[in-house]
Amino acid sequence: MSTRQLKLNLFVYPGGHHEAAWRHPESHPDRVLDISFYQDLARSAEAAKLDAVFFADGPSLADNIRYASRFRLEPFTWLSAIAVATERIGLIGTASTTYLEPYNAARLFASLDHLSKGRAGWNIVTTGAPDAAYNFGLDAHPVHAERYDRAREFVDVVTDLWDSWEDDALVADRASGVFADADRIHRIDHVGRHFRVRGPLNTPRTAQGRPVYVQAGSSEDGRSFAATYAEAIFTAHQTIESAQEFYTDIKRRAAELGRKPEHVLVLPGISPFIGSTETEARALQDEFNELTQPAYSIDLLRRLLGVDLTGHDLDGPFPRGLIELQGDRVNSSRSQLVVDIVEREAPTIRQLLHRLAGARGHWTVAGTPEQIADRITEWFTQGAADGFNVMPPWLPGGLDAFVEHVLPILRARGLFRHDYTGTTLREHYGLTRPDSSFSTTHVDTPVPRERHPA
Template sequence: MTTDRQLHLNAFIYPVGHHEAAWRHPRTQPERLFDADYYQQIAREAEAAKFDAVFFADGPALRTEAAYSAAGRLEPITLLTAIAAATERIGLIATASTTYYEPYNLARLFSSLDFLSKGRAGWNIVTTSTEIAAENFGLPAHPDPADRYRRAAEFVDATTRLWDSWEDDAVVLDREAGIYADTDKIHRAEFVGEHLSVRGAFSAPRSPQGHPVLVQAGASDDGRAFAARHAEAIFTAHQLVEHARAFYSDIKAGAAKLGRNPDHVVILPGLSPFIGGTEAEARALEQEFNELTVPAYGIKQLRGIIGVDLSGHDLDAPVPPELFGDAGDVTSNKRSRKQVVAGIVEREKPTLRTLLHRLAGARGHRVFAGTPEQVADTIEHWFTTGAADGFNIMPPYYPGGLTDFVESVVPILQRRGLFRTEYSGTTLRDHFGLPRPASRFTAEADAAQFAS
């Protein structure tokens, strides 16, 4: 089949892979976690397959148990700058927190990445959910979700005002007259809010994309409202296609109500594929990884999702469904990842051991074991039935899990006319089909001139 609509694919780089026991498997290379060339190699492979972007999650705290996991991360914006030097087209998306940064310094970091990569930067906007982050910044407590989202809305407004503060034609480079820039076209941000205040003009002109692509990953009620207003791409987690469709239509409708073009909000669920020559081979590979898990680690991770410690629960006894009474549903969820786990418990009635194995693969994102054709069929079904604009591909192990996907699944998607065989543009906005945003100050100046 062919279609004018094109699938989007990101490589979600989680150092040794998205399965929690990946570091123990002989197919992974945990000794390379702090080597730039390891990540450059992964990004070049994704670029050769014409992926839209690579993506790094991050948080300002040591969230995993170092005794049982390959813990620790390189700072992602610095790392993406190294990847930018080793690649030419692939987008570069990093997570950064609106709770634990300030707008001016974060604006400079992402603007610099956008310049140095020639227009490939994206910012995954998070408010940070882990409470232990507060301890690293001298705060007595982690702000509550409502306060974090109010600050986040102000943060995005202040940051985009900074990125817009130079109009596109502010730099004139008139050597003869000795004028570098038209200062009438450089504006102070002059942002004052409840949580933030930013006065000055930015320290650089608008970057190649106007500003980096704005990405968001929260699916709570506050997160959805924030995404509908601000996000240009959304990372999300769903187990069932019908839940993904409900989320997809809800977000697109919310964006339309705010006067935005729904096509300019790209929705990308996570998919973690175990790939084998037969379905049995793929399932056997998944089982290899599951057998390497440490229950104590999985229980700690589960506690972070559901807020209940099951360390005294029999591993081979069913998980009590009453633990999820307040999880909410797919169209109005207060605790999005808890809702995903609640759905698994309700449908599958797993033992605790089975649930830990289900979550070990990708922390609540969809894990799929099958042949390349089966993986491609799943992607096509979600894409063509209104559940996704593409996928965050989350290989259970790196680097080979990505290799399996790009060598066996991508060619099928290309033959079906669903995915590009060459890049048609040079920026991340080009890849996602997003317009370059106009500077708000230019728009205000044009409106004033028209009114006069």
């Protein structure tokens, strides 16, 4: 059996990742607000021994809610309900460094990590939706560079708060009457550009030491941030060449910062349509694409590229000359991904809309179980991925097909586990448990920085 194993997450999106999934007869739009639906999905993923379930979030309502299931459930409430319905699978939730405060975020994730006995992961985002600003009393969304500057300080503060209790600070010694060793609980006294936080956290250190740091974003700022902090990176690529470039670059940057490259996992998204033959799989994909609403897809392109194609012939060539990325779009890896598709494939407008309908720019592939397994194996063995975020086009059927037909092939090749060997998300991912930065030893911690002693 291969010593290097795939890391596989279930990326849960209401109804599924295809934009028209909710319209398909095998989907269950009546259950997208029913927690038992998500508990059932998580149990299925756990039975398949997947590493984690991942739940995305955003602090504003998408402006295309008319045509797609784009609402958001608050992830900590959602993941807490998943935690009590499962035992081993990891629980990754999104929290914004732009629209939260570090102390609140540290408490929320520490509580989830305790509740789940060490299965929590933090998907660190800076939030790309401009409308979010108006929900938090701001006149405008902070620019890209400013959001990342705040994010770096935010993660530093959260890290110090999680470390503010040393591992042996909680004593609970009945004989002596000492509940906690106060000398091992530390104020962090952080004073920075964006935050002033005294600490310590009012929650002891968790089973993992710290929840796993996850990040999504492939811009220059995103890559720099990921190499410094991330332990798992969620990314979108359409070709193996693009994925290999990103993989090599991230591993190099991490090594230059003194980190172990194998402790920075690169996990692209894959949204598979699976059939008994390739023709059947492509017909299934076409079936979903025919359910799309062009107005929805055109609006998505407008937000990604700043180009309004209303009134254009959908079966005419995509007008590449209209694209001129400006503002935050210049730094948006997703916007650049769409431009790359246009330049590489010269699609019609409709063809591009269908490409994006599958998973919002993530890799969508149609084929037999063997073909899907071959593509996963190729990316995994050829320096493009350490694993994948599995993004079923619809739920639960898309997950069931992957678990029942693709996973057995990967297991037969020695590329995926038959059972869990650990209990925490760090153990599933093969990551070390970091020491508290206030103790005398350190294991693969983020880049050292100046401390503010009490």
